Amino acid sequence: MKYMLTLVCLIASAVAQAQETVEMADKLRAEGKIYVIVVIILIVLAGLLTYLFMLDKKITKLEKEQADRTS
16 A cells, blocks of 8 residues: 555655656657557556566565464
8 A cells, every 4th residue: 555655645746747848748649659668667657567566475474474483
């Protein structure tokens, strides 16, 4: 849940900053390169989310093993 809140805050700040740099976005959109940037951003975000999910599963497994040992 913390990660989702952090992600939402990051996206909100990126959107606010993106509104200031409209000229660059217009130029990239006119040249058709904006879609490449969007795809790259989505790939990076998907990779990060996958990594976090896998890490959470590993941590949960370790916590269960630790709890079994102590009880």
